[in-house]
Amino acid sequence: MKSFELARPSSVAEARTMLAERPGAIFKAGGIDVLDHLKEHLLEPPRLVDLKSLPGLREIAPQPDGSLKIGPLATLAEVAAHPGLRQTHRALAQACAEAASPQIRNVATIGGNLLQRPRCWYYRQESYKCLKKGGDVCYAVGGENRYHGIFGGGPSYAVHPSNAAVPLVAFGAQLVLEGEKGPRTVAIGDFFVPPTKDPERENQIQPGEVLTEIRVPAATGWRSVYDDARERAAFDWPLVSAATAVRLEAGVVKEARIVLGAVGPVPWRSARAEQALVGKALDAAAAEAAASAATVGAAPLSENGYKVGLLKTLVRRTLLALAS
């Protein structure tokens, strides 16, 4: 990697100043994703502005109304182990608990998890000048695409890598971003940017903006669950993940959220699958119908057709887990 200087701000404002005064400088939180970029020369910043020790950005604070305020510097391990959160927003705790390895979960932050770049093996190697790096091809098309997307239609087929984003979309989280004009709040469903809009980014955070808070609405009356399919049992990325949440009244689904991970360029909410559930008793037939609905629109590449069956299984299994 290139040499760089490490700047250690003591406030968000100072962090933004330190970033602005060195063109090309970038923020760093846990550093997991940043380090990979530096080692592979995908980024060669002259300065890293280290957010890790900023005060007040690491708490997980359940609110009286049942909602959560999560500091973006909370580690995945902390989110996974938080006793209150595990009760109220189970899918989020599960997603964080399943990510990577214990060593990484102890360092990686939930904010970094949301903002990390895709793990596509073409994007991650300097030698492939792909769409995501300003090139003009997606090497996955006609190439080695077993881990790539089946939704979204390109032009880049890298899948969104965040485990945590999948349940956060299901819970309708809000992200607070602090920039030049002060803080703004963005619904997570609007936060992610598809490659049709801009293949070189996955979200709408602006240069110099800092993610300062993740607000997760109360999930009173909801049940939620996260599950994924993967090759290795640990230290691996999901092939497909699913966060499923339902609000039942007298055994009948009043509301549902079905969000899929590792199938598209952004966390993939399946409104069709949700609609298939509403008004139904949560039973095997309803789960099957929702699972089938979730596959509508899937357009696999040459090597990733198996993901269609996997997502169907995961939607069905997570719903049946909520029913019991």
Added chain:
Amino acid sequence: MTQEASPKPPAPTVTYVVKAGHASAPQTLEVHAALGDIKPWDLDSKLRVVKGRQPRLEGPLKVTGRAKYTFDVSLPGMLWGRMVRASVPAAEIVKIDTSKAEKLPGVKAVWTTEARAVRFAGQDVAAVAAVSPEVAEDAARLVEVTYDERPFVTDLQKAMEEGAPAVYNADQIPGKPTTPVKGNVVGPIVPRRGGQRGDVAKGMAEAEVTLEGTYYVPVHTHAPLETHGVIAKWDGDQLTIWASTQSIGTVREGMAEYLGIDRKNVTVITEHMGGGFGSKLAASAEGTNFAGVACKLARQAGAPVKLMLDRREEHLCTGNAPAALMTVRLGAKKDGTLTAIHHRSFGTAGVAGGAGTGGPSGNLYANTPNCLVEEHDVFTNAGPAAPLRAPGHSQGAFALESAMDELAEKLGMDPLELRKKNESSPVRKIQYDLGAKAIGWERRNKTAGGTAGPRKRGIGMANGNWYVFARGSGVFAEVKVHRDGSVELFQGSQDIGSGFRTAMAMIVAEELGLRPEDVTVRVGDTRWPEGVGSGGSNTTNSVGPAVRLAAHDARGRIFALAAPLLGAKPEDLDAAGGKIFVAASPSKQVAFRQAALKMPDEVISAVAERKKQYETYRQDLAGTQFAEVEVDVETGNVRVVKVVSVNDCGFPINMLTTESQIIGAMIQGVSWALFENRILDRNVGTMVNPNLEAYKILSSKDMFEAVPIVTEIANAGNNTSAAGIGEPPIVPTLAAIANAVYNATGGRIRSLPLTPDRVLAHLASARRG
């Protein structure tokens, strides 16, 4: 009596009668050892230390981080080397411009290749040495290489097609093959060992049931935790190399030849080694001359150079296990008796040869009257293969032992019974029942895929074979007993992590009546008595006998000092627990240290050379494995629950590290069966997963219950009765897992790895019929 043209006088021998084989079926055997060799340990030997369970002597150093691996060596004034590698799979190099790199402050030396043809992405092109790893990397990135790119082929089957891009012109093919060459395909090659017997066509005609299957195993990379690397340091004309190698002798000889200097001027040191699995047997590595380059950079810069490869390089150019496409044909009578085995394989060792996989087919079921093995090497524009833990045998056993399972199904026979019916090894006959009991063979599904629900359990088994390889001369050991009673062993072989130094300490301790920790073992230095390269599972059984001879000599000399103290004759003495005593009345004893004090000089130095290898109980090493898996047929996830590995290694010198080797081989085999797969982009020809994130190795959560079982076999043709264990336990694993998956699901997957995409596709096509 007619004399041969150049008669050799027979070397004088001494005849020993040994109780050989397994304790459950001992056999009296007469062996003819070289004169001066001692009677081998056999079933009647009362061993006090050897065959025990001794924690490795260097364990505390390793777990506290004090053990110095090559990677840890740091010298004053040391520079850091960095290679520049070809970024394209096939090209002519037009120009290598190092001017920008040379101008970078801190750069002290630059090397460029003289070769012009690039045949795989990752080939050596240039190198730099600089004052820090960061400067070296920056400098390497400033080297500009202009390529005239050529058509390439990286896929095994595409390389076999007519009109495929030629990896080599006809006159450039390495190894000057004596077999036919057509395009990129060399062969058929009929291996010397078990390649052909009888007439396969006749055997197939005599069969009542036949089976043909085609099987595929992808490229597996060795991926040792410590990458390849050296530190090269010149003092005048003296060159010292710290190397992460399995063969310090090969590094010495290879570097002397490459640099045009005398071997006596080269010292190679490997104190601890972080894994090799066969990839570290060359002077540098199969696809890179990094060690030679480091020596040249060091000479040019006038400073020591450290050149450790990174993880990407380790995947690209340091060797791998060949991919292989194998067709096995079997013929059998209705009772299961095999009439023919035909193994035809096309393997690719990338730009190298040596992709044969027929070992198991040619040597298992040796009673089968008709057998033919035909191997083909297919060149591709990919990094060259290197030996990997029983080269070619895991792939070959995957094909043969999957086919045997399929044949059993066709015959309506229990797959274990089919193996027993055709077994030629008395050792494996013993192993079958041990393994079957440990796994609970009777629990397997009578109908494959017969259990209800999406998560299906299954049990399978497979055999593996290997051979006794041992050096019979040119290996030396020195045991030093100091007057203060302290003991050292000097031996030039390297401990590659297998527990070699501990096993040697145990042999010395056995002879001298000491504890293994009383013996300081100094290994891994070419200045010490000549050792062996650690390949072919031959280190313990090549070196141990020389160590035992040296220790036995020292024992005799110490007994001669002790005898007058005890009023006995030296031949009436024995030694154990740090005491020397009269065998017939053990209370008459003297401490080892007291006896040593009587030596006339300051030290006793006993040096011995390995004597010739002689008749063995068996020349092959038998092994069989049983596996239990759980397959989620809706997610395609295969979880290995348990593996039982039953092995013959002759006498295990240290049972603890022997079992460690077996467990390690099971893990590597399961990882290969389930996950590992080098993937080259089909359009660009470069590796998409040259890291340990996307090149997947079994994780801690994928670990299974690993049960090692050792069937101790006396007499492996040397005075310790040790044979080898490093390689054989990986041979059956791939097939045992695949056969268990079949038993679980009813889906026969003939292509590895067993990842969800492949498993789901096979199950879906099986459902379609």
